[in-house]
């Protein structure tokens with residue numbers, strides 16, 4: 001077992017997302033990408049039927065990594081600086097599709113919607129019972145989040161893949177955080193508790209929720225008059 005594998009716990013991945021948020025509420029892309037890498041590893045450990053999903057995530061992560069490493073890399077330190085840079089330089093397709101299909105804004109928006117799915121799914125797992133069906137929890141979470149942005153054919157493929165999801169026990173096991181009770185504890189809502197549990201001192205910059213960056217992200221990307229107010233356009 002490599003060191004990498006030993007570190008493979010859900011807690012670690014959620015922690016990585018938590019440290020995305022800087023003191024001044026900016027979202028650090030490096031940690032965001034690292035968090036996503038962790039999620040992809042979870043997905044891959046769940047079986048190859050999900051590979052079309054993880055491939056899409058991987059290629060989107062790669063787009064961000066390339067931008068971070070590229071010539072304009074200095075602008076890709078935080079989501080906020082990325083959005084500003086791409087908008088100021090008209091690097092985002094807002095009016096028509098096709099010139100910048102790989103902008104950071106567009107890519108991040110898609111990844112971020114998937115995190116919303118994960119949040120809903122984990123919440124269902126937390127409150128589920130032994131005989132709850134993961135496929136049902138997964139598709140409910142999907143229908144409430146990503147599905148509305150996906151065309152019929154993707155929804156169909158996703159729906160089929162969900163039938164092959166392992167059961168609740170396997171999910172808990174794969175998370176690698178201990179007993180089901182410990183998993184539930186980890187997933188427990190209540191940012192306050194979670195902050196304590198993670199041994200994180202209460203921070204001025206937020207409640208300590210691993211999705212706190214959501215607020216920062218939404219403020220930047222979707223705020224009326226914000227840099228990317230036209231989410232619709234980005235969705236194309």
Ligand SMILES: CCCCCCCCCCCCC/C=C/[C@@H](O)[C@H](COP(=O)(O)O)NC(=O)CCCCCCCCCCCCCCC
Nearest residue numbers: 039042043046050052053056057110111114117154158175
């Ligand atoms: C482990 C089960 C995984 C269930 C994942 C539920 C989400 C299903 C998403 C189906 C996406 C199908 C792939 C294609 C998507 C793209 O068309 C579409 C649009 O992109 P485009 O505009 O460039 O074309 N892409 C997206 O919306 C981004 C999708 C990214 C999906 C990543 C899902 C992350 C799941 C993380 C699983 C971690 C499980 C951990 C549990 C312990």
